[in-house]
Amino acid sequence: MNHALCGLAVNAALPFELVGRLIAVADADIAEGLASRPDLSHEQAVDLAARVEESAVRLAYEGRLTAADVDPVTQPQAALALLYEHSGDLERARLFAEDSDVERREKLAACPGLPAEVQETLAADPDVRVVAELALWTTADVAARLAWHPHAEVRRAVAANEATPPEVLAMLITGEGLPPAERCLVCDTEETPFVHDPQCPRLDCELWPGASCDGSHESTVHEMAEQALRNPATPVEALLRFVEHPSTLLRCRLAARPDLPPLVGVRLAGDSVSSVRAELAENPTIDDVLIRVLAADRGHDVQRRLAHNVRVPLDVLAGLAATVKIGSALLPRIAAASPVEVEELSRSSNPVMRMLLAERRDLPPEIRDVLAADLDAKVVKSIAPHPGLSEDQLRTMVDRHGVRVVAKVAANPAASPALLEDLTRHVPPVQKALREVARHRAATSPALLACLADRQARPIAAGHPALPPQVIVELLADDDWRVVEAAAANPSLPHAVMAELVPESSGV
Incomplete structure (x- = not known):
């Protein structure tokens, strides 16, 4: 290369x-x-x-x-x-429908808006992969017909298609009104009963780990149920049978449904597997009562997922913030906070709540400035990249909190060239800050030269247009290919050097 x-x-x-x-x-x-x-x-x-x-x-x-x-x-x-x-050209679609290459017919089957006669040809394709691909993307009427296909793989694809009529999706889940599937990808190639070894040594084997069939095509049926649970068009009434299903995955998918009935949510809140309860905790449709029940759940990831629920009350979130490692990302509930709530959060006695608020980038200037002067470093670290902060405010942050905030200050879009240069000379040095300076549009040549000394910042700095042209040319011979590519992509690379790099074609 x-x-x-x-x-x-x-x-x-x-x-x-x-x-x-x-x-x-x-x-x-x-x-x-x-x-x-x-x-x-x-x-x-x-x-x-x-x-x-x-x-x-x-x-x-x-x-x-x-x-x-x-x-x-x-x-x-x-x-x-x-x-x-x-x-x-739709005429080409007709030709591809008869192509001898199955992969091309399969790709054609995923194309929207195919003529009816092309869809009919693909629906009758001898390779089930082509028919399944069509079933996944086709229109409601064709999907409804393919639900009757004798191959379970096609039915699985129909269950994933959001255009499939709700009543057909219900039939696939319950089996009522449909004849049993006759084949699946497992029994197409293996003598049943068969369970595929996850460590299968056969290089030509296309079965997925754990695929199985005892005559009932159970692994494909399980996948069909999962697809139906993910499909928003599936009537939730047809899915309630999975509330006590032995498959944890299917119960997790049910717990994530946005149309989950409240009473079913209550039952899932008592599930013995924490991953099911964690999925439920982030479901934005659960009510306040259930949220408070889950807030006391110490199961793995339940409280953290609840903290990411857009409807979690702020008092519950404050309790979670005191006990759970949430991180500094902007939480949905914080992003949705009203002006009154933003004001209250800025005065919270819990520094974690102030830190979470500081992750917003649309704060009123007066709130932004209060948080910028916060005495807690993690609050200041979160607010430091907020646009609109003055150079004095940014320098005060660094003077007060040092290495804990330097990288975030360097990421502020309003950081001045002089400030960026000073940050590259900070003692002790902050490597992450060098990477931020290297990508900052206001970075100067001296700042970028300092960034070149850092292994991770070097490829970023090599692409900065403020780097001196002669330095960019020298970086074309760097030992790191990332630096070479970045230098060659630098718009400040002299045109004469560009011309030297591009060989003359024998055909030109």
């Missing part, structure tokens, strides 16, 4: 003519970067697609190629991508 050319491929300052030269010598790695360029002309996109089919697929998905630009014989994956994006 030529890392310099890979970096150059995404360089925003790469001249138009050098883009063309790079396309002419591109391999798959270079083409990946070129395909991401927003300034790629249509002609260049066509040339790149003709050279590297992987890039043709990406360009097709992004709408930068038309059906006229793609040869379905030599670029079948790109032609399928156009069909997926509603930009392809």
Whole structure:
């Protein structure tokens, strides 16, 4: 892999003519970067697609190629991508439906808006993988018909399709009104009863770990139930049978349903497995009574998940914050706090609650400033990246709390060039702060040169446009390929050096 050319491929300052030269010598790695360029002309996109089919697929998905630009014989994956994006020739869809390559028929089956006759052809495909893929993405009427398919794998896909009619989903769960499935992927290839060894040594085996069939296709039926539980179109009444199911996974999926009846929630709150109760704890539809019951649950992850519930009362959250390691991420309930609640939280006697509030980036200036002057370092660490803080406030934070807040201060978008330079000279040094400075738009040449001394900050700093051009050129010979790519992608790299890096194509 030529890392310099890979970096150059995404360089925003790469001249138009050098883009063309790079396309002419591109391999798959270079083409990946070129395909991401927003300034790629249509002609260049066509040339790149003709050279590297992987890039043709990406360009097709992004709408930068038309059906006229793609040869379905030599670029079948790109032609399928156009069909997926509603930009392809539907006549080609008819040809792909009869293609001898099963993977192409399978990809076609995932395309939306296929003509009815193409869907009929795919629904009758001899390979069940194609039919299952169609069942996963097709329209309500076709999905309803495929629910009767004799293969359990197809029914599993129907259960996952959100377009499947609710009454059909209920039939798949209860089995009422449907004949039993005749086959599954397990009994298609193995003599039953069979349980697949998770450590299966066969290199050509495609069965998933634990797949099993004793004649009832139980592992596929279990997967079908899981898909139906995930499917918001499935009537919850049909799913209540899983409240005491022996499968923990299925009970977890039931506990996460947004339409969970309150009485079922109460029953799941008494589940013997903590992962089920933890899933229930984060369900935003549980009521205040159940929230307070779960707040006292010391089972693994229950209280932490409850803290992430958008409806948890603030007094309950305060109790959780005192006993559970929540972290400093912005919690949904804090993000949804009203102006009155924000005011109350800013005056909380619990520093963790003030820290959680400080993670918001839309605080009123008066609240922001109160938190910026907080005496607790973890509160200041959370508020430090908040926009609108003055340089004096940021410097006061560093003077008062030192290494605990330096990295977060460096991440503040309003940090001045002078402050950033000072942070790189902080004693003791803070490596994480160097990484923040290296990516800061206000970083100066002296600050970036200091960042180059740190192994993790070096690749970031190498791509900063404020780095001196001569230093960027020197970094092209660095031992770290990440640094080389970043330097080559640096828009301040001299154009003459860019031209030297791109070889002349023999065809140019």
